[in-house]
Amino acid sequence: MILDKINGPEDIKKLNKQELDVLSQEIRDFLLEKISTIGGHLASNLGVVELTMAIYLAFDLPKDKVVWDVGHQSYTHKILSGRKAAFDELRQFGGISGFPKRKESPCDAFDTGHSSTSISAGLGLAQARDVLGEDHYVVSVIGDGALTGGMAYEALNNAARMEKNFIIILNDNNMSISENVGGMSTYLSSIRTGEGYLDLKKHVTNVLSRVPVVGDSIIEKISRTKNGIKQLLIPGMLFENMGITYLGPIDGHNTKALTRAFREAKKLNHTVLVHVITQKGKGYSFAEKNPSRFHGVEPFDILTGESKKEKKNPSYTDVFSKTICRLAEADEKIVAVTAAMPDGTGLKRFAKQFPNRFFDVGIAEQHAVTSAAGMAAGGLKPVVAVYSSFLQRGFDQVLHDVCIQNLPVVFAVDRAGLVGSDGETHQGIFDYSFLTAVPSMSVFAPKNLWELMDGMEFALSYGAPIAVRYPRGEAYQGLKEFRSPIEFGKGEMLYKEKDIALLAVGSMVSTGEHVREKLKADGWNCTLANGRFIKPFDKELVDSLAKDHWLMVTMEENVLQGGYGLNITNYIHENYPHIKVVNIALPDSYVEHGNVSLLRKGLGIDSDSIIWRLKKEYLDLERQDTEWKHYKDETGKEKKE
């Protein structure tokens, strides 16, 4: 196998033309075999095999720096840089990440995960190079989807002033996760459907032979050519007019043409954008036909394309999807906004049913939030459905555009809590902290399937900013018997006893159920309350628990800092200083990729770890007597029976 010869970044350069052709096929087979077994991002990776090979042929890694936008398409890069043996553990706990990580390889120049950062980061690397007087190339690889994000435009605007080499490779497969949207996408389509691929050698040289700049490289000729002639030559005039040399479109599955274009791009002393046309899912018919379905996959059967995972119970996303459609049928002011995630957020159903009330704004969370604020100011009831980690992008817009004006925007915050294999960049573990910090924002977290339905209905009738936050995966179907009406700022008592109170929110209510069962089996009295509202939290509920519990355990799937537990703790310390409080929450750190149950265990938020901690810190028998003594002293009353 040719692939066996690839163990480091220089190895591909030793191959001849035929071997390169075989290599691209072997890489596709390898990707298909591994991803069909363990899951991961498939279609984008199948599309960039030749593009990545050409980068390795034209540049010298790790000396030259390549920044991959989002980074979900970096698998061939990982293979070529010498990591193929680690693919059995891709995206699994302790294994390699599905995204570039500087700590993983010197060939990973910059960590990515969220979209549209690559041009800014690449430009920064190039500026560092120039200030430090170093000599290497910097390349940012950005997809057409990522080019819908605002950061990319801020960076292009800045990159146009560059007076040294900086290369942007635009990987245009005419797809985001779903269909790409918007004016830039239309513009790129017009180039794609234009004259066909740029054949640098024949076409451009022929045309340029009429231009009086002999002796230069092709790319130098193009860049020195007068604008009028360029208009005839160059499809990407939008970039040209900004001051960025456009080169393309190039056939993204022709390694030779790509390598030649990249070598030409290296000759310029400013920013050059190489426009590469690829096919998402290339080489696997099911993914070619349905790139959205094969964007990110669970293990599947290569022959049939069918998922190997058994049909699951409805996810929270499914529940949200159906609920918003049901509510929108009854209220035509309800509109829905997504930042390029109609599939992932479940808004696809809404888009089909209410096409005129659905807005996919591209990968543009900031714009999604502010445009929703505008819609609310204009009299609509917008629901912004967004993953927790991507909402981080829209923080200022939540504060500045929605909350200062107290506008009734509902945030359906999906993938909140630990998401698993995507790791650090995608864990939704900060939203309680950043949302509760904003005045006039309320935050609600359902304990199960039915509470999400009721919570959405409540949120849409509330009339002010509110976030409904729920996790990735199956909706919890336990605790069905508890369905008291949602009241603003009020929690819900589930099992009322005394001594130990578990006060849990969102996904941690079901964990609380297990903790309580185990504590009871060990002879402890234990109350379980569902906080429901993270902000404002239910003070009356805390007051009532304070009457007959000496230990209060708060439980949340969010970092401790700024989260639910610390707010409760402050309140208890101020008002009931004799009560012990334990905060079960995530630590002040980034959580790497891995299976969610493993991560929960490792981070101490699964039921066994919680019991272990409670027993170790508070519930051994000697301590128990001490705690009661302390409690009696503080209150002056004998509480123990």
Ligand SMILES: Cc1ncc(C[n+]2csc(CCOP(=O)(O)OP(=O)(O)O)c2C)c(N)n1
């Ligand atoms: C800020 C942010 N929002 C949303 C996403 C989810 N996301 C990941 S890849 C992707 C589509 C990217 O499209 P493109 O750049 O064209 O790459 P392709 O998958 O087509 O190769 C989206 C929306 C993200 N990673 N970051």
Ligand SMILES: CC(=O)[C@@H](O)[C@H](O)COP(=O)(O)O
């Ligand atoms: C790369 C990226 O940001 C998305 O593809 C993300 O991995 C989707 O996550 P879900 O699988 O949770 O929809």
Ligand SMILES: [Mg+2]
């Ligand atoms: Mg794309």
